Each structure stands twice: as C-alpha cells, then as structure tokens.
Amino acid sequence: MNFRPRSKSKPELNLIPLIDVLIVLLIFLVLTTTFSHEAALHIHLPEASNHDQDKDKGIDVVIDADGHYIVNGHNVLNNDVDSIKQALLDAAAGNKDPLVTIEADKSTRHQAVVSALDAAGQLGFVHVTFAIKAKE
Numbered sequence: 001m002n003f004r005p006r007s008k009s010k011p012e013l014n015l016i017p018l019i020d021v022l023i024v025l026l027i028f029l030v031l032t033t034t035f036s037h038e039a040a041l042h043i044h045l046p047e048a049s050n051h052d053q054d055k056d057k058g059i060d061v062v063i064d065a066d067g068h069y070i071v072n073g074h075n076v077l078n079n080d081v082d083s084i085k086q087a088l089l090d091a092a093a094g095n096k097d098p099l100v101t102i103e104a105d106k107s108t109r110h111q112a113v114v115s116a117l118d119a120a121g122q123l124g125f126v127h128v129t130f131a132i133k134a135k136e
Contacts, residue, residue, distance in 0.1 A: 058099030058127075059091045065105040067112040079112070084119035097124070103131040 061084075062070040069076035071087040092098050100120045104113050120128055 058101055059088060060131075061088075061100060061102045061116050063102065063104040063108050063112050063116060065107045067109055069112075069116065079115070081115055081119050081122070084116060085123055088119055088123055088125070092123075092125075097127060100125050100128045101131050102128065 060072055064070075067079055069079065069084055069087070071084070072091040074087065074091075076083050076087045088100070102113065102116055104116075117128065
C-alpha cells in the first residue's frame with residue numbers, strides 16, 4: 001500500500017495562444033476598417049425641409065438643363081473640370097473645406113453633375129450636398 005500523499009497539481013489554462021489569436025484578429029480588424037474609410041465618399045443629402053440657412057456659409061453651384069454652370073452667381077465660361085475647379089477656388093476665398101451645394105435641374109445630364117462632384121473632390125472639398133425642392 002502506498003500511503004504517501006499525492007501532490008495534486010491544479011490544471012492550468014495557457015493564455016498565450018489565446019492572446020496571440022486575439023492580437024491577429026485585432027490587427028485584421030484595424031486594417032480592414034482603415035481601408036474602408038479611404039474608399040468612402042462623404043455626401044450628405046439634404047432633407048426636404050427648409051435648408052436655406054446654410055446658403056451664406058458655402059458655395060452654390062447651379063447647373064441648368066443644358067449643362068451650363070453658375071458658381072455663386074458667376075457664370076463659368078467653359079464646362080470642363082479645370083474651369084469648374086478654378087471657379088470653386090475663387091468662390092471658396094481661402095476656405096479650406098466649404099459646404100458645396102449643387103442645384104441641378106431635373107433634366108440635367110448626369111455627366112454635368114459628376115463633373116461638378118469631380119472638381120470639388122479634386123480640390124479636397126468633402127462637404128457636398130444637393131439642393132432639392134420640397135413636394136407641395
């Protein structure tokens with residue numbers, strides 16, 4: 001008979017592999033969320049309520065049905081992106097990130113609106129909104 005006391009060893013939970021897996025998951029989540037923010041386009045669509053209180057703070061781009069641009073009341077001579085960029089820079093007057101409001105006629109070609117968005121994006125203006133008319 002063996003009457004010697006047995007040494008009871010407590011079971012251990014090794015946390016090092018668990019911590020390694022969590023660090024890899026954390027790195028994966030940080031990298032994927034960073035890339036998704038770089039590709040996002042920040043466009044804030046206006047509501048159908050009265051939105052005239054912000055007009056004095058930003059730049060108004062009006063596009064008629066024929067694709068002619070008016071930036072803050074001044075006609076843009078050419079309809080290319082470089083001319084629109086220059087008109088936006090003149091209207092910004094040193095403001096780094098003004099609110100750009102695009103008012104397009106409902107029959108305006110899609111390319112005219114995309115050109116205005118492209119010009120604003122190339123200048124780094126990320127606060128772009130579209131003016132709408134509330135239904136009666």
